[in-house]
Amino acid sequence: MTTKQLLPPITRGVVALRDVATTKEQIAANGVGKRASPQDTPIFICELNACNRLFPSRDRLALHRKRDHNTDDVFTDVLTWNSESNPQDQMRE
Ligand SMILES: [Zn+2]
Numbered sequence: 604m605t606t607k608q609l610l611p612p613i614t615r616g617v618v619a620l621r622d623v624a625t626t627k628e629q630i631a632a633n634g635v636g637k638r639a640s641p642q643d644t645p646i647f648i649c650e651l652n653a654c655n656r657l658f659p660s661r662d663r664l665a666l667h668r669k670r671d672h673n674t675d676d677v678f679t680d681v682l683t684w685n686s687e688s689n690p691q692d693q694m695r696e
Contacts, residue, residue, distance in 0.1 A: 641684040648682040 658664040
């Protein structure tokens with residue numbers, strides 16, 4: 604059995620130093636970072652056969668499914684907080 608190596612055998616650690624120059628006012632003025640919401644960060648995870656690849660849209664997921672899983676199904680085994688639900692689920696409601 605082979606195991607996939609997730610990290611290179613040698614990693615070079617760097618000591619993180621505290622930022623003593625930046626003020627709270629500078630951070631507030633420059634707007635560093637922003638809170639993301641599910642609406643502006645769409646994500647679709649293909650859970651078919653433990654694939655677990657991420658896609659920014661259902662269309663991209665569909666291309667992947669067609670190419671790598673040979674299926675047109677883009678609703679089964681999909682983890683997402685975005686967009687429309689499965690039309691078949693809506694019919695059941
Ligand atoms: Zn997949």
